[in-house]
């Protein structure tokens with residue numbers, strides 16, 4: 566029988582001055598960027614957690630502690646690829662990824678396809694197997710005040 570597993574991931578990072586805004590490995594021009602121990606790519610972190618969740622391998626902080634010097638300013642694409650290597654070693658491969666980035670600004674649509682290409686490449690998937698949706702928070706709360714960006718992701722795995 567071909568076994569399947571599903572996982573979900575969530576992350577939020579604070580928006581601050583003098584940081585680059587990296588989402589899905591794309592450096593997006595904006596007057597603020599995300600604060601974190603790593604490069605703070607909130608979308609890649611949510612996808613990484615969804616992957617690890619589906620394989621019951623814990624979470625991103627278990628693999629990459631946020632108090633470890635080695636993870637300081639880490640490239641989240643490298644973290645995603647490392648997490649996927651662990652998922653594959655456990656006998657799984659990704660079928661598809663869906664995700665939502667909640668950002669009041671900037672408009673993400675112009676950058677979505679480039680993000681999809683990065684994620685598809687890192688997970689050895691076709692472009693069509695990766696979806697990313699942009700949403701505002703209708704100006705409500707800390708997301709609406711542009712104090713943070715949030716991401717949610719869901720991943721389907723199949724046994725290899």
Ligand SMILES: Nc1ccn([C@@H]2O[C@H](COP(=O)(O)O)[C@@H](O)[C@H]2O)c(=O)n1
Pocket residue numbers: 667668669670671672673674675698699700701702703
């Ligand atoms: N940061 C964002 C937010 C939204 N979009 C696009 O706009 C559409 C409408 O957003 P609402 O939050 O008003 O529903 C959304 O479906 C996205 O296509 C975006 O590109 N970047």
Ligand SMILES: C[C@@]1(CO)OP(=O)(O)OP(=O)(O)OC[C@H]1O
Pocket residue numbers: 576600601602603604605606610625626627629630631636637638639
């Ligand atoms: C990626 C890690 C590790 O550098 O740090 P952050 O960039 O702070 O990200 P977060 O999603 O808060 O937690 C995971 C961390 O372990």
